[in-house]
Amino acid sequence: MWPQSKDKITATLAPLSLGLFAGRVLSEQWAVYYPVNTAVASWAIALILTLLLSAFAEFILRQHPLRQTWPLLLLLAYVVYPEPNLLVAGGVGLVCTAVLLQMIPLPAKILSASRRFKLGLLGTVLLFGLLYFFTLAPGLLPADNGEFQLVGATLGVAHPPGFPLYTLLSKLITWLPIAATAAYKINLLSAVTSVATLALVYLTVFDLTKRPFAAGTAVLTLGTATTFWAQATTANIRSLTALFAALAIFALVRHQQHKAHTDRYLILFAAALSFGFTHHLSLAFMGLVFGICLLLMDPSFLRTPSRWKRPLLAALAGLLPLLYLPLRAGADVPGASDGLNTLSGFLNHFLALGFQGDFFYYIKPIVLWPRLQVMGNVLTFQFSPWLLAGALLGLLWLLRKDWQLGLLLGGSFFLHTLVTATYRAPQTVEYMLPAYLPIAIGVGLAMGYLRDFVAQRPNSWRGLALLGTAVLLAAALIQGWQRWPSFRWLHGVEDARDYAQTILDGAPPDSLILANWHWATPLWYLQTVEGQRPDVTIEYVAPGEGSYSLTWVSEIEDGLRNGRTVVTTYLDEAAYSALPPAEPLGEALLFRQTPRTELPASFTPLSLTFGDGVRVLGYALEQNEVEIGLEARLTLAWQGTATTPFFVHLLDEKGTIVAQADVQAIPQPEGISLTQFRLTPRKGPGEFTLRLGSGTEFIEIGTLTVNYASLPPATQNRMYRPVVKGNYGLTLVGYDWDTTMPGQSRLYYHWKSSFGYISTVDDGLNQPAMSEIVMPWGIPQPYWVVPLPELGDHYVPLGQGIVWTGNSLSDLQMAISPDNQFAIPMQFINGRPQLRDYVVSTRFVGYAEDNFTWVWCDLVDGIPAMGGIPTLKWISGSQVQSPRTVVFPPRTEPASFTGFCQSEKPAPGAPILYVDSSATDGQTAAALLVLYDAFTNRPLPILDERITDVTSWIPMGEIKIED
Template sequence: MSAPLALGLFAGRVLSEQWAVHYGTSLVTAVLLSGGLTALAFFCLRQHALRQTWPLLLLFGYVFYPQPYPQAAVVVGILVSAVLIQQFSPSRQMIPAQHALKLGVFGCLVLFGMLYLFTLAPGLLPADNGEFQLVGATLGVAHPPGFPLYTLLSKLMTWLPLAATAAYKINLLSLFTSTATLGLVYLTVFRLTNRHFAAGTAVLSLGTATTFWAQATTANIRSLTAFFAALAIFALIRHQQEKAQTDRYLVLLAAALSFGFTHHLSLAFMGLVFGLSLLLIDPQFFRTPARWKRPFLAALLGLLPLIYLPLRAGADVPGASDGLDTLSGFLNHFLALGFQGDFFYFVQPVVLWPRLQVMANVLTFQFSPWLLAGALLGLVWLLRRNWRLGLLLGGSFALHTLVTATYRAPQTVEYMLPAYLPVAIGVGLACGFLRDFVSQRPDSWRGLALLGTAVLLTAALIQGWQHWPSFRWLHHNEDARDYAQTILDNAPPDSLILANWHWATPLWYLQSVENERPDVTIEYVAPGEGVYSQTWVSEIEEGLRNGRSVIATYVDETTYTALPPADPLGEALLFRQNPRTELPASFTPLSLTFGDGVQVLGYALEQNDVEIGLEARLTLAWQGAATTPFFVHLLDETGSIVAQADVPAVPQPEGITLTQFRLTPRQRPGEFSLRLGSGPDFSEIGTLQVNLASLPPATQNPMYRPYLDETHRWTLVGYDWDDTMGGNRIYLHWKTEGGYFSSTMDNPLAPTVRDLVSPWGIPQDFWLIPTPTSPQHYVPLGNGIVWVGSSLTDRADFNSLMTLSPDMTVELPAKFINGRPLLRDYVVSTRLVGYEADNFTWAWCDLVDGVPAMGGIPTLKWIQGSRVQSPRTVIFPPRTDPASFTGFCQSEKPAPGAPILFVDNAATPGQTVGGILRLYDAFTNRPLPILDERITAVTSWIPLGEATIGE
């Protein structure tokens, strides 16, 4: 009786809660629906014994769930379905084994081929991705090691008879290589477990992992690297299973490793494990030279793509150089000797340990914790049953992860792609071994095994469900083309465009492949030994001396003060040779006078509407003789400021000056007034429509509580507490029919929300929001990023500050959650500041600036739901062995890249010490706006709490 009861009550609760959302709440409705569905369940299951229907008991998990939460109901429903599917085993006569395997692989290829097609990047991409599109379309030469095989395959893709750009067709190459990799994973897991359920779960785990999905939908060389790694693993496993019969899989292994090594030498580390595994699996091979011929010939095939590099030496194509046809030039490029200093960069314990912590974050960035636990279980089980294959998978994962941890790479999540293969295979092994483990045990054990494998499948499906909105959003985004096109469309004739690597490649692509603006010169400004911003100043000055207008994609306002004033051009700067004499045609004319003769001529909004939390850019046209402090405020109907920008604008020596303002509205939608002013003078100049966010805000407490007010069909989807500024603020996150927004309550005596739907769709007059038992932080920033880290104050006693004493270490990690896919590279900037007696002036400080997670997880890789932690450690050295400072705020770290903030030996007992943090754009150095008016009214940094210096 319990199974039908669970099904009836589950269906009754789900339907009652949805009925309440759409048609209104009623206890009678809930009773009638639940009673009727329960009776129907008893009728339908009356002929089935509990041993058949016991999985339905899991539905009680949602029946007794304390909150109405459709996502929880979906999870429980998938879990029960997964168990029931496993109970149904089609007879071998229905689908023969060989046909079933082919059908499984084919289904995997079709399913993920369609998934990746619907989320494929629509065209042009920045940075390395843009370079691969460029060299593939032009048969150029990519940066070391050159990737000749990938370049040739990319060129083949451009010949596809599709009405699409070359960039899009090259993106398709990653779709094919990634789906092929998944097909190999399916075959590998099936051959190890003989279970399609296990193979399918492994494929789902890998195919929906964050970085694997991202690489499958963009032009990149990592997907091909993963393919060769998967092929080598498959070949080794099959060779162990069939080595007595044939060496055909050794031939396949040799080809996979050879093509893999010549494609990217990073596979060499896995190759060491593969070689050792082959020695253990088939030692006779190394003692039988007669067996070497066929693998040797297969390996020679992998060398053929290298011929491409010297053949392109001196060709008039991107990336080609004259030295490629010399032995030294070829080896320098193919072996990437220019990057050899990046290998084993993080080897000292003081940096290796935090890097290993980063690697753990890299894995949780990809996979559900349930899947990681399953992978560990599967690999441990494999070690016990077949230690040679366990060494193959576990050893390749461990060695590749360790080497990547020591490698100074700006995109560790991508370098780790081959290591994700053993993780996914381990998940499949866990599914298979769980079933094998209980095959000879009582039915109760069998039920546990079915439940365990169902949990892994459910986790993989939910992982894909959570990642889908981000990649679907990216499918419609043409950010790189929009940025580059704006520059090329507005560049003066014969101008010089100076670009960092991120934007150089899409600019080159548009010029070389789509023949845009052949009159302009596009130059990449590479980092050198000196200060990077000074390099840009020198390049800009040289271009201006040569009589050319110069566009710079890198912005450093402090360093650029020595240069002539520049016009904003999108996110870049335009240094003009000739003064602007006319108002741009796209500007709205104004006739305003501020101060001593400052004439405001017009303005332009780059967009007429903007989502909550995203940036709107307003450009002002004006004339004046002196630097003018302008401000632009975005005002609601009460006159309260919801966004503001203050800019000390420097005038052009002649003509019209253009000045850009950046506004990021917070929390709620509406039509807001734009107020322009300078000093006491101001004027309303227009309006800006702020729309609901299209993606839900990041939250640490997701939920689903519909609002009963029929005029506001809102649903509470999360809440967060913040006590960063001393008081308690609670953020309430709402979903409406048109999108998402957040509201706040400050220092509530009784934090309640009234008139919500409760379980079973029953009305609830008020709901008391759970209060935290420990300090909580939630500081929203622009573009959906939220700081949720810890502060020094969190460790303080009540009514007193924490004391920092010599020989003391405090961990202060910078933690973030993210609400939307990011398209810009942000740097996490952290300071430890010792204040003067006024508690404002900086007496001393130390800094750690860097890409999040010690460079391992750039914000460019973040999607909705990403959680990233950047290690930070505060150290107060002994007075007898103080830290060395080379300048103000510049300490000597014990090892390069160490995320350590030192207390200066100049710190005095009783002195107040504070931590502060902010994010800034790596290309423009502009801080990411903090969307908490309590903080911005006091400082431009997120406060990380204060402490006092002890004796």
């Protein structure tokens, strides 16, 4: 009797799980789109839907025993989940589906093993070919990417080591018969090489596991990694480096399996390594591990000279691209120089001897340890934690099963990561690209070994292994889903062309354009490749021994003395104070030789007078509409004889200031002056009023449309809580508390609507609550209490979607005494892809008795994550840490300062803030933070009026000095 009852009960478990899951999901969506007035009606709808779906599930599954349908029990994870969240439901459903698919036997007659292999390989090429095509950068790019587009289109010579093979391939793809610019076609080359890399990863994992499912998951892991995807859609040399590394790994794996029969994979390995070395010598460190593993796998190779000939010839073939460099010496193309046809000039360029000081830059323990922590952040920046755990499992399993291959993958990853950690490079995430290969392969190995585990263990263990493989697959798919919006958005943005085109269109005839590297390359491309503005001179201003700002001042002064109108892309207000007044040209500055006598045609005329003879002639608004949190630029045309304090306010319908810009405008000696104002609205949407004023006088001059944000805001507490009444289509997608200002708490609500995203704030709430929020099963809850803030909750939004979420010194609730130190956690979360390079600037200051005046201070300015993860690489959802350490040396060994706020660091690049020896017992010290544009020195606006009303810095708390 009991066995029969037990069978009946267990037979209903799977249908019941499916019915409950489907009933809950459908009930919650019903409540969103077809809301009802009472909780009783909501309960009735949920009950009816669940009963109907459960009955249907029972009908379709009645012939299937639990041993076939048990994965449906996983759906109960969402049934008991405490919040309604469609994304969580989708993730649970994805894991369940992945387990079920693995349990379905595929008869060899329908889909043989060889066909599954070929189908997986073809799917890899097609899927990622389409993915990268639809997210490909649309054209011109800045910095090194722009240089590669320039030299590829002109057969020029890139910066050391020259990248001759990449240049030749770039030129080849520009002949592709499609209606597109050369820049776009060269971007397309990266997609081709990246897809080829993924195909090799697929082949490698399949060789090691014989499972297409495992190989496909490895491909998904690598292909959707942040930097790999970014490189696959932009002109760069890293994708080709990864291709040669993948080819070398594939060849070694194949050689181990076939060395008894042929050396053809050894020949392929030699060619891959040789072409890789001549493309970029950074592969030498991986190559060292590869070479050691080759000798361990095939010790007879070293003892058999007769086998050396063909690999040696293949290696020599890899040297052929180097002939390109001396052949282009003296040619009238970008980057070429006469010295390339001399031995010393060739070696200096190919070996990049000018960069040799960057190797092993971070080697002292005091700086190496934080760099190694940064490398951990680099990995989490790329991959889901689940995938990193899977990779570790797979590599450890491989090391146990085949230690030689384990050494190949694990050793190459470890050595390349260690060397990269010591290398001073502003793109660590890109230099690490070859090291991402062993991670992806490790994930595939974990999948394969778990599947083997399934075949060798009883059912109880089999289910656990199937669940593990399903979680890894789901993590890879979700990783891609999360990255897609950012890269799709970047597909529609051509920022570099817009920036450079504005300068070329607005520069007067025969101008001298001084540019930093970031903007020099797209300017050169437009002039050289597209033939624009041959009359202007574009010069790159390189950093020198002294102050970079003073170098710019010298270059500007030289240009003006020579009678040239000068345009500069680098800004430093303090350094330029002694120069003639400049006017804005887009985001650059224009130093005129002749006064402006007419209002620009694009300006809206005005006829206003402020103060004593200041005449306002017109204005131009570069953007008629802007998203919340993004910048709008307004340029004012005016005439006056003295420095004039102007302001522009952006006002909502209640007259509240939602953005403002205050400028001390310096007039031109003659003619019309132009002054630029930058406004970043912190709220919206709506039609906001522009108010222009000076002193106590002001007038409304126009409007600016502020739209919903197109990408979700960064949040530390993501959720999915639809509103039932009054705000149809409005969903709470996150909330954040900020306790940065002493004694004040602010709650940020993040909403999604049918038009986009918006954030609202509430201040001073003792018990914040929401009404009419959809709860589990679609039941409206009239009163939902938001969790209260905890010590250390910080959320300070900045312009462009960046948010500071680090800890405050005040949270430590301690004092600092001599011979002591502590870390300041510097963490940022990001809401949208970044198009500018921002510097993280921190100060540790000692206050006077007024608790305002700085008596002493120290600073650390640098690219985030010690240069490892520049903001230019950030996308939506990125989380980046930038380490800082406060050190109070012993009184007997005080820190050495070369000037105010300028301490001597114990090692180059050390992110250390010293307490000055003049610090006194009981003195208040504080940490301050600001982000500023690396090329314009303009600070990124803080979108919290509570902070900006009292300071221009983010206050990171105070601490007492204690002897």
